[in-house]
Amino acid sequence: MKKEMLDILCCPTCKGDLELEIKKEDEGEIIEGSFTCKKCNCTYSIDEGIPNLLPK
Amino acid sequence: MHNNPLPKYHSSVFFVSDVEKSKKFYKDILGQKIEMDFGRCIGFSGGFFGKILAKGMARGHKDFYKNAVKAINPKNDDEYLEIGFGSGIFINRYMSHVSRIAGIDHSEDMVKLASDINRKLVESGKAEFRQGYASSLPWADNEFTVVAAIEVFFFLNETEKTLREIFRVLKPGGKLIIEMGFNKDDGVDHKRHIKKMNLKLYSGEEMKKLLKKAGFNDIVIDYYKAFWIPIKGYVVPKGMVVKGIKK
Numbered sequence: 014m015k016k017e018m019l020d021i022l023c024c025p026t027c028k029g030d031l032e033l034e035i036k037k038e039d040e041g042e043i044i045e046g047s048f049t050c051k052k053c054n055c056t057y058s059i060d061e062g063i064p065n066l067l068p069k
Numbered sequence: 070m071h072n073n074p075l076p077k078y079h080s081s082v083f084f085v086s087d088v089e090k091s092k093k094f095y096k097d098i099l100g101q102k103i104e105m106d107f108g109r110c111i112g113f114s115g116g117f118f119g120k121i122l123a124k125g126m127a128r129g130h131k132d133f134y135k136n137a138v139k140a141i142n143p144k145n146d147d148e149y150l151e152i153g154f155g156s157g158i159f160i161n162r163y164m165s166h167v168s169r170i171a172g173i174d175h176s177e178d179m180v181k182l183a184s185d186i187n188r189k190l191v192e193s194g195k196a197e198f199r200q201g202y203a204s205s206l207p208w209a210d211n212e213f214t215v216v217a218a219i220e221v222f223f224f225l226n227e228t229e230k231t232l233r234e235i236f237r238v239l240k241p242g243g244k245l246i247i248e249m250g251f252n253k254d255d256g257v258d259h260k261r262h263i264k265k266m267n268l269k270l271y272s273g274e275e276m277k278k279l280l281k282k283a284g285f286n287d288i289v290i291d292y293y294k295a296f297w298i299p300i301k302g303y304v305v306p307k308g309m310v311v312k313g314i315k316k
Contacts, residue, residue, distance in 0.1 A: 025299035066299050 014043045014064050024050035025057070025068040133308065136293045137219045137248040138163040140310045150213040150238065152203045152231070153221030157183025160196065170196035171213070173203060204230040208238045217246040223268045232283035239315040245285060247276070247311040254292065255306040276311045285313030 019033050029052025037045035048057040048064060055069045137159070143149065147167040154160060154172035156179065164170055170190060174180060183198045190196035201207055203218070204227035216235045218225075225231055235245055251259055253272035263270065271279070273290035280288045291310045 021301055023299050023301045028299070028301075068299075 025066045026055050027053040140246045148213045150216045152218040154183050157186045172198045173201045206234045211240045212238050214243045219248045222247045236284045243315050245313045250308045252309040257306045280313040286316045287314040
């Protein structure tokens with residue numbers, strides 16, 4: 014997943030803004046990490062470069 | 070002549086019950102890169118807006134299906150035909166109890182996947198999935214009690230011919246259900262989608278006229294609140310379900 018995706022994505026649960034935490038990055042691609050919603054505090058993991066944005 | 074230049078990502082799986090199977094299908098069979106995981110559904114590469122849209126559809130197909138099945142109201146003795154069955158998951162999930170299932174899709178890949186997902190139904194001879202075009206249905210007159218097109222009609226080019234064909238294969242008293250998450254009444258600006266995916270959108274009134282022209286009666290247009298996707302500024306659209314009866 015590219016970092017720029019953060020600009021357009023919002024929380025699938027409450028539509029709040031997301032905060033990105035990067036654990037592993039490779040040539041601009043985020044491999045491992047997570048999104049946390051600034052509004053409802055839900056977290057969504059990024060595994061193998063794929064963000065899991067299932068509403069909670 | 071069949072003229073259906075469908076976008077690459079349309080011939081795809083947006084929503085399957087078995088995500089691992091779906092991912093494997095994309096990676097190993099279609100060689101596509103998976104971009105997003107929405108739990109029961111995945112997004113995949115196919116152009117930036119394609120990705121966004123596919124991701125939205127992944128989540129949204131649940132809403133589409135729920136509203137479609139409500140309109141279809143499938144009975145055990147129904148003989149069901151689906152136009153553009155895609156993954157075949159709708160049939161697997163909601164239609165397996167009907168007496169006969171048939172489907173047509175322009176994509177060979179989807180014929181393979183739908184046959185795999187519905188293997189038991191195919192092996193027992195209850196279901197058949199064919200590659201072909203909606204404007205030329207390979208079935209005789211008066212064969213089905215229900216024909217459905219779920220999230221497909223706006224991709225079709227030969228709509229009048231297709232509706233005439235559906236009318237032909239329906240039994241007297243049979244019904245047609247067309248579900249469209251994108252339509253002219255949904256309150257969303259679809260310019261980009263229309264350009265990118267060659268969509269043809271219809272209003273409820275236009276659908277009424279089209280169905281009437283093809284011979285359908287008792288035409289009803291219903292709306293429902295469709296999905297939303299986790300993209301900033303996304304407007305929740307209004308989905309449409311069209312119902313017509315062959316009298």
